[in-house]
Amino acid sequence: MPDTLMNRENMQALAKRVLAMSTADETRVNISSDASGNTRFAAGDITTSGDTDNTVISITSTVDGRRASTTTNLIDDASLKRAVDTALRLAKLSPRDPELVPELGPQQYRDVSASNSDVSSLNATARAHAVEQLISAARSPGGAMPIDPASLFVAGFLEANGTASGVATSKGLFAYHASTDVSLSCTARTPDGTGSGYASSGGRSWTSIDPSALGRRAAQKALASRNPVAIEPGRYTVILEPRAVADFIPGLVGSLNARSADEGRSAFSRKGGGTKIGEKIVDERVTLLSDPFDPDLLGQPFDADGLPLKRVVWIENGVLKNLAYSRFWAQKQGVEPTGGGGGGFGRNPAGLKLTGGSKSVDQLVAETQRGVLVTHFFYIRSLDQRTVLLTGLTRDGTFLIENGKISKSIKNFRWNDSPLLSLARLADIGKPEPIEAGLVMPALKINDFTFSSLSDAV
Amino acid sequence: MTSRRDFLRTTALGAVAVAGTAHAARAESLLRKSNDSGDPMANELALAAIQAAKDAGASYSDARVGRYRRQFVAAREHQITGVSDSESFGIGVRAVVNGAWGFAATRDVSRAGAVRVAQEAVQVARAARSVQRTPVVLAPTPAVTGTWRTPVQQDPIDIAIEDKVALLLAANEAALKVPGVRFANSGLALLREEKTLATTDGTLVTQTFIRVGPSFTVTAIGDGDFQSYTEELAPRGSGWEYVTSLDMPGNAPKWAALAAEKLTARSVEVGRYDLILDPTNLWLTIHESIGHPTELDRARGYEANYAGTSFVAPPEKMMGKLKYGSRLMNIQADRVQNDSLSRCAWDDEGVAAESWMLIKDGIFHDYQTVRDQAPAIASLNGVNHSHGCSFADSWDSVQFQRMPNVSLLPGERDSTIDDIIADTDRGIVIKNRGSWSIDQQRYNFQFSGQVFYEVRKGKITGMLKDVAYQARTPDFWGSMDMIGGKRSYWLGGTFSDGKGQPGQSSSVSHGCVPARFRQVNIINTARSV
DSSP: OOOOOOOOOHHHHHHHHHHHHOOOSSSEEEEEEEEEEEEEEEEOOOOOOEEEEEEEEEEOOOOOOEEEEEEEEEOOHHHHHHHHHHHHHHHHSOOTTTTTTOOOOOOOOOOOOOOOHHTTTTOOOHHHHHHHHHHHHTTTSSOOOSSGGGGOOOEEEEEEEEEEEEETTTSEEEEEEEEEEEEEEEEEEESSSEEEEEEEESSOOOOGOOHHHHHHHHHHHHHHTSBBOOOOEEEEEEEEOOHHHHHHHHHTTTOHHHHHHHOOOTTTTTTTSSSTTTTSOOOOOEEEEOOOTTTOOOOOOOTTTOOOOOOOEEEEEEOOOOOOOOHHHHHHHHOOOEEEEEEESOOOOOOOOEOOOSBBBHHHHHOEEEEEEEEEEEEEEEEEEETTTEEEEEEEEHHHEEETTEEEEOOEEEEOOOOOHHHHOOOOOBBBBBEEETTEEEEEEEEEEEEEEEEOOO | OOOOOHHHHHHHHHHHHHOOOHHHHHHHHHHHHOOOOOOOOHHHHHHHHHHHHHHTOSSSEEEEEEEEEEEEEEEEEEEEEEEEEEEEEEEEEEETTTTEEEEEEEEEOOOHHHHHHHHHHHHHHHHHHTTSSSSOOOOOOOEEEEEEOOOOSSGGGSSHHHHHHHHHHHHHHHHSSSSEEEEEEEEEEEEEEEEEEEETTEEEEEEEEEEEEEEEEEEEEEEEEEEEEEEEOOOOOHHHHHHHHHHHHHHHHHHHHHHHHHHOEOOOOEEEEEEEEHHHHHHHHHHHIIITBHHHHHHTTTTTTTTTOSSSHHHHHHTTTTOOSSSSOOOEEOOOOTTTTOOBBBTTTTTTOEEEEEEEETEOOOOOOOOTTTTGGHHHHHOOSOOOEEEEEEETSSOOOOEEEEEEEOOOOOOHHHHHHOOSSSEEEESSSOOOEOTTTTTTEEESSSEEEEEEETEEEEEEEEEEEEHHHHHHHTTTEEEGGGGOOEEEEEEEEEETTTTTTEEEEEEEEOOOEEEEEEOOOOOOO
């Protein structure tokens, strides 16, 4: 990927240039400088590969209690001046914002070292080499070979990103953070179209990713999942592999918004008013948190307002401890803001971790009399916000467990279930694993998970 | 065509600019709207890039100079929660070297920047050689030059911000007067996108796309319950005149009343019902269960690692053979419908926009294609050219196969949804999109809606809630036994159809008529905490 990330000094100088152009009462500048390289492959070939770079500046102007913003990626003086003027003009034309919170002054930040040169040096040649390793391993996965592994269809994606982000305000705040992230995922399919397997890994450093291991794992899953049999939809004990948990649980944290709860339109609204903070809402083995300083997460230590982010425990030992408070809502309710924008959770820059136990997926399987093992999920959508009810499908390796062993490959299911209600039905919790940069999830064993219909998809 | 008004606007925009460096002048030039011969500066950049790629050894190259203006205005209740205006400029270059693709993009729109990324694209393509087994083959396309612009009366970006603010606040105010309605959210997403494309095949075109996306959601609070209603305000490839034609303030009370009514609606009993889908709901079902599976790249496995593959595969066993649905099912793909989001004159490979059939009388006929995919099925469909489905969502995204407008054509009898209701003994009518989900090969889907009505003996007897329908694509389309005629045709769509890695978002429209589907599985989505 291109080595064009802006360093702290250059970013601060750019922010100062913009702030000096503004005549608004208050101005905030958000800068993001990105460089990215990716390689996509399918049918054993590289289908696309590319390197890109960009720098984006957002200017938020406040004048007489009115606020508006502009964004540009042209950083010459004339373009910046035009963007500054537009922000001011739009702000003047906007109505007064009764929820306006003043921009922040200087803050103290703890540095987070989240940049690795092994990611920024991952150029197109290095990526092609990794893809070659992965494909080659997928086509010689080891173990018994029911079919010629060279006939496996292998597709996947390798992406390396570098980002430098900064916030500056006319009140003297400046924050800067640089990070890298890398991810590699692959899907292997058998030529008869009856088997499919998936494997992925990601983090802030490339050295933690083993392309060959991922290729082998996807291939083994594809081979093991051939010729699935249909079993009746219904309620099953499930073991969700960490990737499936990472697909499922963020659907819950999307609802952890204090304002929605206070307004009576959330699963965390208490009947009769207020929120469920302090109430036990799920199994006591569940602790869910965001923490930019956690060495497993290495998140951004500030949000878009420049507010320093701290460790926030959302659920501790099954009790709802916190909801996301924007600065406005926190002020109104007389609590500390959690940052991260507060307007829903989404991709909290501080990261997300579900703590767990020490068991591997294999151990969880061995301790299960009858259940379904899920590799990952697809197309998750909300069905009912009142219970955080979601729908989605299993994908790329769904297996029946009988007497502590995987007994057969089964057809995929559509499920209708809620991460909130599921965590209340928790049977066991595995060892947390890194899924991607800023996301750590364990495997979960859940009782009475609702599979509602069969899917013919492989 | 550039009108006098456009010229005046361009000049006005130029006048506010501060003269600066050569780079600034270039940026300023790129901000201007294209005229009949395109933007000279963008043309020059794109041509310099493809020449540099050629010089570095590319057998084919294309360069896109993209200029995007986006504006968002959002309101909740009596206040504006966001006003933002964004612009993004840059150049993306693709190159084929020894049968492998490479891509590079930069925001540096200097001539040196264009040359640098072109050379990078060539390097990236060379790096792919160690893995590449099957060389890229491009379907032929004639060289074209020219410009095109979405025909609109009023460019939405140019409308005064006060008018936009006033419209949203008026809609919210009107909604909040309805008893039980506590929250109202409305918004506007407005886009002007200018793209200049040059290819080493001799194509040089500039297009300006205008798109508008209004939104409106209300929430009513009851005793321990809350219900929301989102009106299906289709985004369109239209001007501001479309936004005003929706009369959001005038209709808001009617929409808000539906949210309040949902609080007392009866929860549906699970079972099989005849389903009557309004076009405001059916368009998304078409998108997911027909639009995606008929993409050739998916059918060939190129999306296996992300968006998924397709049950409409392999092509040789499907084209002209697969019974997709009932004989009433005629599905057209196009990039030419008026007001549609996919409308263009040329795609992102310079292929002229066209219209073709995907499904004829219920039988699968053809796929959606781009230049490097079309040759794979040319011997099956006798079509040697791409259908023109190439699109990139930004200058820094690589173009690939994206969905054109995919539409259910009207039936021969000019019936309406009321005729279908009158003909139904026991059914449910569903309007607007709710929740949607479909598996990775596009078999099993489950969709919801915003409002649901029970039909008994040809009449609507009351409102239902907690409804979702679940079906298997060929069974569902096979059960379609009644559809509306021409006058009930309506164009829905979305700004955010996701596909690809890294993910890209495209805009696409789907026209359709109301239709009835027999004995579809209905589930109840309510749960207790």
